[in-house]
Amino acid sequence: MFPFILFFLAAAITVIAAVRLSTYADVISEKTSLGGMMVGTLLLAGATSLPEVTTSATAVFVGSPDIAVGNVLGSNLFNLMILASFDIMYRKKRLLGNIHAGHQMSGFVSLGLTALVMIMILAPTGVTILGVGLEMYLMVLFYVYSLRKMNEQEKAVPEIAAANEEGEAALQRTTNHIPLKTAKIGFVISALVIFVAGSLLTIAGDQIATITGLEASFVGSFFIAAATSLPEVVTVMVALQLANYNLAVGNILGSNVFNMMILVVSDVLFRSGAILGSVSPVLALTAFFAIVLNLIVLGHIVYLRQKSPSRFYIVPSIVLLIVYFVASIMMF
Numbered sequence: 001m002f003p004f005i006l007f008f009l010a011a012a013i014t015v016i017a018a019v020r021l022s023t024y025a026d027v028i029s030e031k032t033s034l035g036g037m038m039v040g041t042l043l044l045a046g047a048t049s050l051p052e053v054t055t056s057a058t059a060v061f062v063g064s065p066d067i068a069v070g071n072v073l074g075s076n077l078f079n080l081m082i083l084a085s086f087d088i089m090y091r092k093k094r095l096l097g098n099i100h101a102g103h104q105m106s107g108f109v110s111l112g113l114t115a116l117v118m119i120m121i122l123a124p125t126g127v128t129i130l131g132v133g134l135e136m137y138l139m140v141l142f143y144v145y146s147l148r149k150m151n152e153q154e155k156a157v158p159e160i161a162a163a164n165e166e167g168e169a170a171l172q173r174t175t176n177h178i179p180l181k182t183a184k185i186g187f188v189i190s191a192l193v194i195f196v197a198g199s200l201l202t203i204a205g206d207q208i209a210t211i212t213g214l215e216a217s218f219v220g221s222f223f224i225a226a227a228t229s230l231p232e233v234v235t236v237m238v239a240l241q242l243a244n245y246n247l248a249v250g251n252i253l254g255s256n257v258f259n260m261m262i263l264v265v266s267d268v269l270f271r272s273g274a275i276l277g278s279v280s281p282v283l284a285l286t287a288f289f290a291i292v293l294n295l296i297v298l299g300h301i302v303y304l305r306q307k308s309p310s311r312f313y314i315v316p317s318i319v320l321l322i323v324y325f326v327a328s329i330m331m332f
Contacts (some may be wrong), residue, residue: 003211007204011227013197014051018231021050021190027183049258050191051228054198056262060269064206066216067224068266069279071202073117073286074225076110076256080293081324082233083252084317090240091314096297097304098245102150106253107298109146111291113139113260117276118287124277133274136264143261201227217280218331253297282331289327296320 052075059068087095120135127134178186201224209219232255239248267275300316 003204003207006200007208007223007227010197010200010204011230014194014201014227015230015234017190017193017197018051019234021187021194022231022235023178024183024187024190027178027180028187031180031183049255049262050194051198051201051231052259052262053265054195055202055224055228056266057269058199058202059206060266060275062203062206064202064209064216065266065270065275065278066280066283067202067205067209067219068270069117069121069263069275069283070217070219070221070286071224071228072259072262072266073114073283073290074221075229075259076114076290077221077286077293077324077327078226078229079232079252079256079259080290080297081321082229082236083249083297084293084320084324086236086240086248087317088314088321093240093243093245094304094313095240095245096249096301097308097313099249099301100246101305103246103249103253104298104301105146105150106250106257107294107301109143109150110253110256110260111294111298112142112146113257114287114290114294116142117260117263118284118291120274120276121279121281121284121287124274126274126277128274131271131273132264132267133276135274135276136267139260140264143257146257198228214332215280215282217282217286221283221286221331222328256294286327286331289323292323293320296323 052071056068056071059065059071116135116139120133125134129137205219205224206216208214208223209216232251235251236248239245239251263275270278272278296316296319
């Protein structure tokens, strides 16, 4: 029973610390010279994604690349399930019908990166440069190019810039009472706590896979991924309480894009060749379902920009939840 107790304890600590870390990151980005949009966004994205970074890095060190990759793909699956769940809960607010067009770009970037990962799991090139798979260099290039395009889009469309400023202002109102010195100390302490708790989460997950006979890819894609994605649940809840739908949707889709870069870090740490060529082909199924869920969300957003929400508004989100649970069963 010890690995299970350790897993749930580490998960709880990770969630609490990640929520605090995100709060402190926002204070730092607002009250220092790091207040620029790109730097602030990267700081906040890095803060909320630190559990995934720590977990995947630890998985590489304990010799479980399946957990490292499964954690990232599973987190993206879980994040989209979160979005669909809240869309159903707040169906009268028409969540996905009240956001700016910039979120479509984030969705398409995540879709492209996931498709590349799926292809490379099924047909690895075997080509490495400085010990890192060729596909990771392609992912970084695509990521950097996409960031530039998103930045250009924001500057070109006043609607997007206004929505982002509204999100930043809403967050600032909830953190004004925290002194900068307290935020800096709290950020470092929270990061260290996540580092330890995230490492324990991976070690416990690896032991659970051994004890139960479950595939490490399944444990990483669903158990650990769900635990490391819980901070996003809290962030989305706060955003919805502030009635800031752009912040809620942007947090999920933005985190999914940022999470894919964790695979690059994992491959750099993995010293036995390209990490995507060393994982179970079952993870291609996880990537496939992530693509399907992404397409459902994107299709819904694009449709709502052309048509007014109808009484069948929540149908896509219900379909997404069904697909998620089908994916869980198939992976199991």
